[in-house]
Amino acid sequence: MSESDSWEYSLSVPNDPRAVTVSRRTLRLVLTVHGLIRFVDVAELLAAELVSNAVLHTKGPAALRVRWAAGVLRIGAWDADPEPPQPPTPFERSGDAEGGRGLALVRACSDVWGWQPLARDGNRGKYVGCELTSAA
Template sequence: MPQDVNEPEPWEYTLGIPNDPRAVTVCRRTLRLILTIHGLIRLTDVAELLATELISNAVCHAKGPAALRLRWRDGVLRIGAWDGDPDPPQPTTAFANFADMAESESGRGLALVQACADVWGWYPLPRDGTGGKYVWCDLGIA
């Protein structure tokens, strides 16, 4: 099937980061630049929120380095975060309302991902390599 002329070609980027809270800002700004140069600026605000939550969790809950992975294919942006902690992500219990979530100091990251992404998930990575886990979410163009 021919690709729409307005549809960007598939691409993928991976940005390795140290376990440093400042790396979250580097990831957010890198994501904005990548989406801008690929003509996907309309996805930037939500994509930045999702990437920030995934990378913040990786930096906060794992002890070693992490990575942000961005992939565009077939009209879907996949945002993923790798970290070395093999434990599954722990979604919080549902907040009673948006105000409760907004006032919470922590525990809202995966709730925001669930609310803003089309779909999300995670899988463990083999221990014979780097191990850990990969948490991802998809954001469609529509």
């Protein structure tokens, strides 16, 4: 396979904090196999934040989706809560807060990010994702 080929992977994960580690390691393997190692560090950070939010803030299953097409890496997480995510908290306002910085990191480290309502396997929910066009 070459970098010009398009592909997509989806990993369903349970509502379990260990799903974040499984998602990161799976993403690293996928990117390495496809010769996209230059994206690994930033992509792992983004996937960890997205899957962590899906697992921590919902009660149902989640899924990691990774797609490569036309030189753009898309990373996202689906969760079973159809409510929109909380807007990213600016770093300068988050202070010492333990939470609230995840989407701010996604916004800061990706070229584009967003969310949309999305049903999966008959479950209503949402997809929160981002795009990388460079290793940032």
